[in-house]
Structures are given as structure tokens and as C-alpha cells.
Amino acid sequence: MRTAVGPEQIQFLAELRDYLDGLDTELIESTRAENIEDPMQPRQHGRRFLRRLGADRWLGVSWPKEYGGQGRTPIEQWLFAEELYNRRLPNGLLTLNAIGPTLMLMGTEAQKADYLPRILTGELEFAIGYSEPDAGSDLAALRTRAVRDGEDYVVNGQKIWTTGAGLATHFWLATRTGAQEDRHRGLSLFITAMDTPGITVTPIITQGGERTNAVFLDNVRIPAGNRIAQENQGWSAITAALNFERMFYHNEPRWELRQLAGWADAAGLLDGDTADAHALAEVMGEHAVDVEICRLFALRGARMLAEGRVPYAEASANKIWWGELRQRICSSGLDLIGEDGTIAVGSPFAPAHGYLEHGLRSSPVWRFGGGTNEIQLDIIATRGLGMPR
Amino acid sequence: MTDTDLTQQEALLAKTARDYFTDFADNTYLNQQEAAEHGYEPARWKQLCDLGWTGINLPERVGGADGTLAEAGVLARECGRAAFASPLLATMRAGTVLAALGADGRFDDVLTAIADGAPAALIAPPDRTVAAEPDGQGRHRLSGPPAVVEWLEQADSAVLLVPVAATDRWLCAIVAPGQLDGRVTAVPSTDNERVARVDLDGLSVGGCDDIGARAAQWALARANLLRASLMVGGCESVLERSAKYAKERVQFGQPIGAFQAVRHHLARMVIATDAARLTCDDALTRAEAGADESAIAAVALFAAGRSYLETVLTAAQVHGGVGTTTEHILHHHYRRAKAMQLRSGKRASRLREIHAALVCRHEGSLW
Numbered sequence: 001m002r003t004a005v006g007p008e009q010i011q012f013l014a015e016l017r018d019y020l021d022g023l024d025t026e027l028i029e030s031t032r033a034e035n036i037e038d039p040m041q042p043r044q045h046g047r048r049f050l051r052r053l054g055a056d057r058w059l060g061v062s063w064p065k066e067y068g069g070q071g072r073t074p075i076e077q078w079l080f081a082e083e084l085y086n087r088r089l090p091n092g093l094l095t096l097n098a099i100g101p102t103l104m105l106m107g108t109e110a111q112k113a114d115y116l117p118r119i120l121t122g123e124l125e126f127a128i129g130y131s132e133p134d135a136g137s138d139l140a141a142l143r144t145r146a147v148r149d150g151e152d153y154v155v156n157g158q159k160i161w162t163t164g165a166g167l168a169t170h171f172w173l174a175t176r177t178g179a180q181e182d183r184h185r186g187l188s189l190f191i192t193a194m195d196t197p198g199i200t201v202t203p204i205i206t207q208g209g210e211r212t213n214a215v216f217l218d219n220v221r222i223p224a225g226n227r228i229a230q231e232n233q234g235w236s237a238i239t240a241a242l243n244f245e246r247m248f249y250h251n252e253p254r255w256e257l258r259q260l261a262g263w264a265d266a267a268g269l270l271d272g273d274t275a276d277a278h279a280l281a282e283v284m285g286e287h288a289v290d291v292e293i294c295r296l297f298a299l300r301g302a303r304m305l306a307e308g309r310v311p312y313a314e315a316s317a318n319k320i321w322w323g324e325l326r327q328r329i330c331s332s333g334l335d336l337i338g339e340d341g342t343i344a345v346g347s348p349f350a351p352a353h354g355y356l357e358h359g360l361r362s363s364p365v366w367r368f369g370g371g372t373n374e375i376q377l378d379i380i381a382t383r384g385l386g387m388p389r
Numbered sequence: 390m391t392d393t394d395l396t397q398q399e400a401l402l403a404k405t406a407r408d409y410f411t412d413f414a415d416n417t418y419l420n421q422q423e424a425a426e427h428g429y430e431p432a433r434w435k436q437l438c439d440l441g442w443t444g445i446n447l448p449e450r451v452g453g454a455d456g457t458l459a460e461a462g463v464l465a466r467e468c469g470r471a472a473f474a475s476p477l478l479a480t481m482r483a484g485t486v487l488a489a490l491g492a493d494g495r496f497d498d499v500l501t502a503i504a505d506g507a508p509a510a511l512i513a514p515p516d517r518t519v520a521a522e523p524d525g526q527g528r529h530r531l532s533g534p535p536a537v538v539e540w541l542e543q544a545d546s547a548v549l550l551v552p553v554a555a556t557d558r559w560l561c562a563i564v565a566p567g568q569l570d571g572r573v574t575a576v577p578s579t580d581n582e583r584v585a586r587v588d589l590d591g592l593s594v595g596g597c598d599d600i601g602a603r604a605a606q607w608a609l610a611r612a613n614l615l616r617a618s619l620m621v622g623g624c625e626s627v628l629e630r631s632a633k634y635a636k637e638r639v640q641f642g643q644p645i646g647a648f649q650a651v652r653h654h655l656a657r658m659v660i661a662t663d664a665a666r667l668t669c670d671d672a673l674t675r676a677e678a679g680a681d682e683s684a685i686a687a688v689a690l691f692a693a694g695r696s697y698l699e700t701v702l703t704a705a706q707v708h709g710g711v712g713t714t715t716e717h718i719l720h721h722h723y724r725r726a727k728a729m730q731l732r733s734g735k736r737a738s739r740l741r742e743i744h745a746a747l748v749c750r751h752e753g754s755l756w
Contacts, residue, residue, distance in 0.1 A: 285740030
């Protein structure tokens with residue numbers, strides 16, 4: 001059997017850990033708190049943290065050196081993401097891990113020169129504009145229209161579930177340029193600054209306390225040079241970015257299991273010999289198995305990328321496993337805690353700091369975000385097994 | 390899916406073994422052997438031994454091929470794919486334990502016999518129900534309830550590995566069939582492997598009692614990885630057969646694989662199979678001599694059992710009635726999945742061990 005994580009990779013991880021351990025404690029603690037509260041959008045401290053990493057050249061581990069990266073393999077990139085997730089620190093999320101690589105594949109030289117260096121310094125933060133009120137899983141039905149007008153496109157329509165739009169500097173925007181009935185063959189993708197006139201962002205607050213948004217586009221003018229790929233060929237950029245996105249589901253389940261272990265330890269249940277302790281050990285033992293499986297699903301994706309292959313069905317399996325596991329750890333962890341588990345995050349009496357309670361409230365999006373798990377299962381069955389549609 | 394962890398040499402070995410089994414081990418053959426007196430075909434056994442399979446990961450000094458545990462795992466996987474019942478897994482497990490514990494040559498006689506094709510059994514009750522106690526005269530007296538052991542009656546020797554009561558040491562003893570006279574009862578197994586119930590209570594054995602608990606557990610972990618790999622092979626075969634059936638079987642005017650409900654069943658089988666294979670391969674990769682990576686091996690064993698069972702249950706649903714008949718090979722996998730899982734012992738005990746190793750002691754993980 002071949003190992004993907006060799007001495008060179010372990011050395012890289014040791015260097016990364018040294019670097020992270022040496023960062024300013026205040027920066028780390030405030031970033032972590034902010035990230036636990038709402039991980040999908042780096043805010044004041046998260047942005048500060050990412051700019052620090054960028055300045056120290058720790059962003060873009062696997063980016064080619066020509067784009068300012070470290071030029072390492074996807075295995076090191078995976079280790080980087082695992083380590084940051086394990087510490088509950090932001091790792092650049094979609095901007096660094098999905099938008100950047102997609103731009104490298106499909107951007108023009110001018111676009112790459114414009115955006116890639118600023119992504120690597122942590123200066124840019126993208127929001128993703130795919131979903132619409134009538135186009136969720138059926139993304140190819142989207143209706144936000146971009147009409148060519150001289151050197152510009154004029155965009156009108158509405159996006160929803162646009163997480164991070166309130167903080168983002170830029171918008172990764174899917175629009176219809178062809179006929180509605182052309183479905184995915186009539187879409188074009190644009191980048192525009194979030195403060196472009198005509199963009200209005202309205203917050204939507206979730207049951208987990210996270211903020212997502214509706215975005216209204218009203219005669220928004222975008223220069224044609226900001227279009228990614230050819231007109232009506234935006235679908236390939238959308239699917240490429242989504243696939244990169246599904247590759248980056250990692251180590252949070254391990255972190256959540258550790259929160260449960262912390263509670264169990266304080267309650268004297270972690271390694272006791274009582275019926276309660278045994279029941280807990282059985283539940284946590286199975287979660288520990290599933291956390292290792294989660295690691296290996298993600299590592300497989302990294303290894304395939306390192307071998308020059310693109311994981312599709314494999315990325316879907318990773319994403320399904322990750323989201324279902326996180327939700328399972330939160331729910332069954334609360335089962336072990338019992339009635340105290342109803343105490344909400346924020347109270348000093350909340351078991352496991354309230355992270356499992358908060359996690360369960362936040363968990364639905366883990367199963368439908370980035371493409372519903374039902375769509376992922378279809379991808380596995382059709383692309384992985386060749387089932388007819 | 391298309392991904393594989395195998396090296397070129399392992400892939401070649403896998404192909405050789407797969408071609409070998411594909412040539413004869415169909416459902417009719419498996420049914421015949423299950424009904425036959427010995428449960429396996431001695432002529433086939435000799436072929437396996439001539440191919441060097443019983444000694445693939447045993448040292449050269451005993452006539453083995455000096456291969457890796459991963460290579461032994463590849464063979465076990467192909468056995469599992471074929472649902473092929475024989476003393477091979479038990480013999481490889483016994484040899485693997487002895488090789489791990491006998492680097493100083495103390496078990497070389499038995500290892501030489503195994504490498505030469507003598508079937509062996511491994512008596513190591515997974516829930517540690519049997520213990521040894523020194524009798525003060527250099528031997529040990531065993532105590533505990535009867536144990537169910539694979540291929541015990543067909544074995545030339547049995548390798549016993551049990552804890553020494555009230556110590557952190559283990560006893561490893563070679564037990565000859567004659568020593569077990571009157572203590573062994575053949576019992577029917579739920580699957581096509583042969584098992585016997587052996588009453589060890591009061592038996593006096595001579596062996597090595599200087600084995601540390603960690604060494605014993607690492608030896609057993611290596612043996613268990615062979616069972617895990619066998620179950621991974623079972624998962625792969627069951628998944629492939631189910632996918633093929635879903636493309637061929639037409640209902641309501643289309644292949645049933647075109648129905649989303651069935652596609653999702655199959656996708657779940659893919660996930661379960663991948664989970665089992667990835668953990669098993671990770672553990673086999675790390676299973677170098679002396680590595681002491683027992684925790685990840687326990688994860689692999691648990692994941693393989695859970696996935697194999699999930700896979701056969703779903704496969705039975707996808708196949709419907711045809712999958713439940715003895716005319717379809719699925720019935721062998723169906724029964725083997727639960728049997729192989731149960732031969733790893735009690736689910737709750739395994740999970741508590743995994744909890745202690747991974748959650749409490751943080752063994753073997755980068756995080």
C-alpha cells in the first residue's frame with residue numbers, strides 16, 4: 001500500500017504548527033471565537049488572521065509559485081486545511097480554495113494578475129452568487145439575467161442564501177445570458193466588486209444565529225472583461241468551483257468530538273467503569289471511527305489531485321460523510337448530556353460550552369449546502385457507478 | 390470507485406488471485422463445498438499453498454516469501470471477494486501472529502509448517518473470555534467458557550494467544566490436535582466457513598508467557614487486519630454485483646438503477662465500501678513491523694464489519710427475491726458478513742477499546 005503522507009509532509013506539518021503556535025494569542029483567540037460563532041464568513045478578526053497568514057506567505061500552500069504560492073502538493077494543502085480546521089481557525093474557505101483554483105484554470109491572464117495576488121494576501125473575500133428563489137438544486141434554472149450593452153453587461157435579478165455577501169469584497173456571480181430553455185448552456189459567470197452600484201444586500205438570520213443574505217441586482221453594470229470563460233459557458237466554471245468546494249470538508253467533526261470529550265472528562269464519564277461511562281464510550285468510539293473515515297475521504301481527494309486526477313464522486317462522498325457525521329456528533333452528544341443539553345450557547349452552564357447545542361441548530365446546512373446530499377448521492381451513482389439517469 | 394492504494398506489485402498479486410478464484414469459485418462451487426464433508430477442497434488448498442499464499446508475509450528463514458502484511462491483506466481481500474471458504478484466513482492469521490511474536494525464531498517450527506501448507510487455527514477469543522494461569526510447574530492452566538474457533542478441526546496445529554490472569558502479560562502456546570481430544574465439538578456455522586466449539590477450561594498448556602500486552606495486541610491487530618481486508622473484498626464484490634444488477638433489471642420499463650431511490654441505495658453502498666477500504670488500506674500501510682499502530686487497525690476492523698453488513702443488507706434489498714435464493718452468490722456474502730463481523734467479538738467491547746485508544750489516549754493520529 002502506498003502512503004500519501006511521508007516524512008516531508010510531516011515536516012511541513014511540524015513547521016506549520018510551529019508557525020501557528022507562535023502567532024499572537026489575542027489574534028488567535030478572537031479569531032477562533034469569531035469562527036466558532038459563524039464559520040462561513042471571516043469577519044473582523046478572521047480577516048485580520050488571513051491577512052497575517054498571507055503576509056507570512058502561508059496562504060496558497062499548493063498554489064504554483066508563479067501565482068505567488070508555495071508550490072507544494074495538494075497533500076500539504078490538505079494538511080494545512082486539516083490543521084486550521086482542527087484549531088477552528090479560518091483557512092481561506094471558498095475564496096482561497098475554490099475561487100482561486102478555478103481562476104487559475106479558467107481566468108484570463110488579466111484576471112489572474114488582478115485577483116490571484118490579492119487572494120493570496122488575504123485582501124479579497126468572495127461571496128458566491130448561485131442560488132435563487134426558484135433555482136436551488138436545479139441551478140441550471142437560474143433567471144438572473146445579464147444583457148450585453150456595449151463594453152458592459154447589465155445584470156438584473158435576485159440571489160439568495162448568499163452567505164458572506166455582507167462582508168465580501170467581491171461577488172462570484174452566475175447569470176443567464178442565453179435563453180431560459182438553454183438551461184446550463186446559457187449561463188455566464190462574472191466577478192464584480194460587492195460595492196458596485198445596484199447591488200443591495202439584505203440579511204437573513206438562521207436558527208443557528210449565522211447570517212446569510214438575499215442579494216438584489218438592479219441594473220448592475222459589469223465590464224465584459226470581468227466575465228469568466230466565454231459567454232454562455234459559465235457552467236464549467238460553476239461546476240469546477242463547486243467541486244473544489246466539496247473537497248474542503250475536513251476536520252470539524254474531530255473538533256466537535258473533542259468538545260464532547262471535554263464535557264465527558266469534566267463529568268467523570270470519559271474513562272469510567274459505570275453504565276453511563278460505558279454507554280458514552282460506545283457512542284464516542286463509533287464517532288471516533290467515523291472521524292478517521294472523514295480524514296481518509298478528504299485525504300483521498302487530495303491524493304487524487306496530487307496525481308493529476310479530479311475527484312467528482314469522491315468529493316461528493318467526502319461532503320456527505322462530513323455533514324452527516326457532524327450532525328450526528330452534535331445530536332448524539334446531546335443525548336449523552338441529557339436535559340442540561342438544552343442550555344443554549346452563551347450560558348456558562350451550557351455543557352461542552354454550548355457548541356453541540358449550537359452545532360445542532362446550525363447543522364441543516366451541512367447536509368444541503370454546497371449541493372444537497374441527495375444530489376451528491378446521484379453524482380456518486382451516475383458518475384461513480386455509471387447508473388442511468 | 391476508481392481510486393486504488395495498491396502498489397504495482399500488490400495490484401499484480403490481486404489480479405493473479407482474482408483470476409484464480411474467478412476460474413472456479415462460483416456459487417455452485419461454493420454451495421458444493423459448503424455441503425461437502427470437509428468444507429473445502431484439499432486439491433485447491435494444495436494449489437493455494439503451492440502459490441505460496443500461506444507464507445506470503447512470513448520470513449524467508451521459515452520458507453515464507455518475506456512479503457508485507459499488505460500483500461497478505463491483498464490475498465485475504467480476494468478471498469473475501471470470492472466468498473471463498475477455506476482454512477486460508479485462519480492459517481494466515483495464525484502465521485501472522487506467530488511471526489509478529491517470534492522474531493527471535495521461537496515459533497519457527499510451526500511457521501515453517503504453515504509456510505509449507507499446513508493449515509493452522511488461531512484461538513484468541515476476541516472478548517478475552519479465556520485466561521491462563523501459571524500452575525507453578527512451568528505450565529499454564531486455562532479457564533473460561535468454550536470458544537468458537539474457525540477451522541480448528543481441520544488444522545494441524547492451533548495457535549493459542551490469551552492473557553495471563555492478573556498480569557499484563559500474555560501466553561502464546563502451540564496446541565496440537567491431540568491435546569484437545571474430547572474438548573472439540575463441530576458446530577454448524579451461519580456462513581460457509583467451518584467452526585468448532587472448544588472447551589479449554591482446565592486444559593494444561595506449555596508456552597511462552599513473557600509476551601507484553603502491547604506486543605500481543607499488535608500481533609492480534611495485524612491478524613485482524615487480514616479479516617478486515619477480507620470483509621473489504623466482500624463489500625467490493627457485493628457492490629459491483631448490485632450495480633450490475635441495477636443496470637440490467639428492468640421494471641416499469643426502465644433499469645431499476647434509473648430510479649433515484651435505488652441509485653441512492655447504491656451510492657450509500659459506495660460510501661460504505663470506500664470507508665471500509667480506505668481505513669483498511671491506511672492501517673495496512675502503517676502496519677510495519679514494530680509500528681504498534683493497533684488503534685487504526687481496530688478502526689479498520691470495525692469499519693469493515695459495519696460496512697460489509699450494511700452492504701449485504703442493501704444488496705438484498707436491491708436484488709429482491711433473487712438475492713435470497715441459494716442459487717445466487719449473494720447468499721454467501723450475506724451470511725459471511727455477519728459471521729465475519731461477529732468473529733471480531735462484541736461490538737460494544739470493540740467500540741470501548743477504540744474510544745480508549747483514540748479519544749482518551751490519542752493514539753496514532755496526526756490530530
